[in-house]
Amino acid sequence: MSLLQDDEVFAVILAVSIVASVLGTVLILRPFSSEKFSAIGLLDENCKIGNYPEIAVNGTEIKLCLFVYNHLGEPAYYKVVYRIGNNDTLPSNLTSSPAQEIKEWRVILNNDENTTFPISVPVFLNANETDKVALIFELWAYNMTSGNWEYTGLWTDLYINVTKGG
């Protein structure tokens, strides 16, 4: 009757069961509390990091890939807005770029889901721009409550030299 005679053994078994049951209960009852965020990434035409184009002929299109990730805890409706800008028209974490919108792509993602898709974007020089331009990609999310598109503060860019061509 070692278990009944030895209180310490019984106390240890009881302590282990209490810890395990509390831990299990916490894991069951805890809400979705991980940090909510979205992500955008720019990839090369093979949908890999690196090997980005550095030069493009004015008026042509270049191929790239976009990566979008949803970790908001619910399905989300995103759009990626493409603009051509320069150092003065880059977006910030709070405001989108003032440059004109040229193209956009929309996608609906489940929570914890990502997508990578190929894109083809026109590259051209505006009247007041030098031969180096920034290809700007901003991530916008649709706010279900307000019914409006909202800038997420996430963006990525690629500087590229634009030649006049022959």
Next chain:
Amino acid sequence: MKATTGISLLIIFFIFATILASNPSNSQEEVQDPFPEVLAKLTYLNSMGVNVTSLVDDLNEALMLYQKGNISQAMSILNEVNATASSLLSRADETHFRQLFEKYTEAALLLSIPLIIYVALPRAYAYFWYNSRKNWKVKKK
């Protein structure tokens, strides 16, 4: 008098026309976009614990077709998703409460394990200890 009324009406018309012209595309675009309405239903269902993964994937497929200009096929998938979401909405509360019940029952069972061990383990141990020795015979030394 008539001239004054006419001028007033003209001014009112001009003001309304200016307001409408200054606020044109944004709201119009959102009204034309059929996806947020369906997605709002799916988001609500998701918050109620209904698994909407396949519906969201279908909605995204419809969106891809819509962007490629294949409107009729996109609208067909969209309407299907919308119909399924609407039918699930009526059962969302039931699903939500069932999941809550399952969750709290599971938690209660887990929390009761130490109590069960405290009450039942010594008794069970004693029972099996005596049971395994019930045929033992005592010999005189």
